[in-house]
Amino acid sequence: MRLELVPRASVSPVMRAVAPVLAFLTAFLIGGLVIWLLGRSPLAAFQVYVTGPLQDPWALQELVVKATPLALIAIGLSYCFRANLWNIGAEGQYVIGAIFGSWLALATHGTEAGPWVLPAMMVLGLLGGALYGLVPAFLKTRFGVNEILTSLMLVYVAQLILDYLARGPWRDPKGFNFPQSVTFDPAATLPPVMEASRVHFGAVFALVAILVTAVVVACTLFGYRLRLTGDAPRAARFAGFSQKRTTLAVFAISGGLAGLAGISEVSGQIGQIQPSISPGYGFTAITVAFLGRLNPIGILAASLVVALLFIGGESAQILLRLPLDLTNAFQGILLLCVLGADALVSYRVRLVGRGAHA
Amino acid sequence: MTFFEAVLLTVITASTPLLIAALGELVTERSGVLNLGVEGMMAMGAACSFAAAVTFDSTLAGVLCGMLAGALMAALFALAVLGFAANQVGSGLALTIFGLGLSGLVGAPFVGSRRDPVAPLHIPGLSDLPVVGRILFSQDAFVYLSFALTVAIALFLVRSRAGLTLRSVGENHASAHALGLPVLKTRLAAILFGGACAGLAGAYLALVYTRFWSPGMTAGRGWIALALVVFAAWRPGWVLVGAYIFGAATVLQLHAQALQLGIPSQALSAVPYVATILALLLLSIRHGRAVGAPGSLGLPFVPDR
């Protein structure tokens, strides 16, 4: 038995909308099966993962908090993926952005510096992420080194740099030898959007990034340039769009937004430098970008959905003693289903029985 | 055993999993498929082999389970990229994310268990030679297997009819299809072989290298294996050379950490990753873009019938 893909005469708009939903259902079925195999009730798990957090006001805020870095990074990655360039090192760019911004927070610690500190930290975060993102882009455009491998290797390097700083030079001397920095001053802390809310200003950055990207994609030449580069690279060169400049630009944009997410998270959420500042946002954002079909609004929705799974995963760990790894595994399956479902848009899938052909 | 001999032995132990995983990926890529899921398949291989080895108290059962787990993961990947013509880069990443998560589930009950060392295979006569005897001919079966695999794959690709078919399919799938070569079947076999190798490499990590299991223990070795294939310009012999260079780099940085040279341990831990980037860079500067890359690498294929 085998699958046969029959090309559709035209792209099916129905399938374009239905495919991600189908992917989701398939992933949920597989996830439920795994939970059942682990000896737990899939229905109870569904309740803990999905419906539970949606009924709890605290969890809803937490949802936005978790969705913020995901959306920021994913919207940046969508620039790369549109142009068919593979930045899979957003996690590293996130970390370096956080380090750049935190440097200023720590340097001005206790100095009563003015309100310029916070904006400057954000700019530094953006810059740090962009510079770190430009490394694989430069290696690719100048020397032709595969960007997938270099951007990924740089994640490990970034994490080791952070680890070194948190345990070494930036460790709080009065912190009982805990590997963490001093807590940031209020002047270096990203404020909540509302009084007594857990949602910090990073969420606003994410919304702005989404709106700007929606405009860029829909009505600018740059947006068309990315799409053309991704869909028909030779035609893009024929249109006069330099592949090298496109590569550098999208890596700078995605790196910058990942860096901004990093410093926002440290400054608005964690409040200090630690050896680990991300539960893998940079990798999860890849799932988010594809789940949202690289569309800005789709990414907004996808970031909320995936954030829900994150929170659900945490409560499932407590309530059902289901390990957190289950959430990660589920993400992988979800991404696989989303990519597979893309085929349904341009092909009809037939199951062909044995013996139909030799 | 001298210090020098001990270092050489650890180099071999560190290189073997890289070599096995990279050889599997090489075969997959020569068929025209880029599977970025090596890290995930390796993690699953490590977790499943360790779980099986502890449960059945048998290294052999562990190895077989590890290979099976790798192949099953690869089958999932094949379903996506061959069955549904899904994007290979994205699917490979998904496989890695999935494998790292699932290995955590499988391995969790076995955290804290330890396995005894695997007995080395002594080869009468050769093992008693001075210096080289201890290093080259007193290794565990995996090491001999990895060398045999290198030679076998090199011969398979150049000499055998199936190897010729594999290379043709990877070089130009449209031509191969027009001639009636079984493009998808060949690729399926190559993907499964790559998965089994990654699983075997994972099993080696868990059963020989560390002899315990911990989450994320693959630590990027799957990615380094992928880089090795590029570094080796898709030739098995160079994969062997590359794997040993990287294995040596890993071991040397571990010894350097033990010596406490005043260099931050994190800087030394970063050596394998930085070395990978530098190796890819040097290769690109010397040869230009992607020397020896199969012509259809990474491109989806949908036969028209």
Added chain:
Amino acid sequence: MKDSSVKASPEPLVALRGITKRYGELLANDRIDLAIAPGEIHALLGENGAGKSTLVKILYGVVEPSAGEILWQGRPVAIASPVAARALGLGMVFQHFSLFDELTVAENIAVALSGDRSLRDVRAKLGEVSRAYGLALEPDRAVWTLSAGERQRIEIVRCLLQNPKLLILDEPTSVLTPQESDHLFATLEKLAAEGCAILFISHKLEEVRRLCRSATILRGGRVVATLDPRKRSAREIAALMVGAEVGEVKGGGAQASSAEVLRVRGLTLAPAAVHGKTLNGIELAVHAGEVVGIAGVAGNGQSELFASLSGERLAGRADAVAINGKSCGLAGIDARRRLGGAFVPEERLGHAAAPTHSLSENTLISHHAGGTVGRAGFIALDRARRLARDIIESFDVRVPEADPAARKLSGGNLQKFVIGREIIRQPKLLVVDQPTWGVDAGAARLIRQALVDLSRAGSAVLVISQDLDELFEIADRIAVIHDGHLSPTRPTGKWTREAIGLEMLGVARGQGAHAA
């Protein structure tokens, strides 16, 4: 219509009955009947898009028919794959060679042979067959080092090693020089004399009339006639193929002015692709009001020449290329467009146009530099849509819907769109690579007429083409490219086919490396 002069052979080797192939709504083959006897050289004639390729793919087991049956030596057979086809005794020489560039000649042949023949055995047989049919091949050369003619020899030898009963050749002469074509015909006649049936697919009438005694003509997926091509005029057959008479291109006296619009001086360029050609000291001038043609077999540096003229690749010296008197060897394609240049590359899908993008979006590719479809980085999609509509109307582009994706157009219609997109900009210079490659006769005539009209309106037109008939029809002057060298340009009237053929083989330049 059935030609009485074609005698139905008592026992055909192969007979197709009612073969039908449906792709979605498209009927590529509609109830096709065809019979070939042993030793017969049968022509399958038809325009691009008439269904010839689909039919032979069905015969060779690459594509599965939706309906109909195939009789082989009188027995119905199901040809499930090319392997099955070869086992029956079918051999196929593909138009787009089914070769593997990085493998050696011997490996390329061995891979298609079923059974357990060793590489050594294959090499021995290869030598035998090569000598018997005068098809010289070096077994250990990598395919990418070979010329198109040599590559075709590999395909033919690959078939002959299996002692085929039926040999199918799909447009075999499209990549050959006239001399190489003669050589091929001699080989085919020898094979036929030995009893091998040959199905010869072509759209070139003259060679069919020379080689074949029977022909089946396809139009729109159907058989419109079976006849003896030697007993009919080329005009008559052409009318059957096209369904209506295709007029000739109206030239009108060339009035080449002295104004030099394109000037190429000592253009030398290393290859960009792994196995590309090096351009060597190209000298060329194109004046306002004339059409200059560049002939040559594919793969002799045409794409490199096009890329260095368009600015997709830079020559490394500013004065290597000048448009309208301005040196632009270091300027990119957009700058050259602003100087009045317009360019149409060989590949329609993926190079000239993005397959999945709508036609209006595809106008952006060459129009954004001029600022006519947007401002300050923003796109004016309404203007792009209007522009696309204008092109569609002016150049008779048949579209299935208002603003379809480029890949939904047939080859001819997309080529009309792509050429129209450039001509509508009223360029001073138009450089076209293979303007009518794979295009139906009606569209080809319209395109050629548009090129001539553009030149007569005072622009300079440079046409790079493998199709000698096309160049003789529309070019005022012709040069020949071979192995990265360009011959001097001579007025079309001063060239003969033989002279061009010798230049195409590189014999004229005194290096007979690829001479057969």
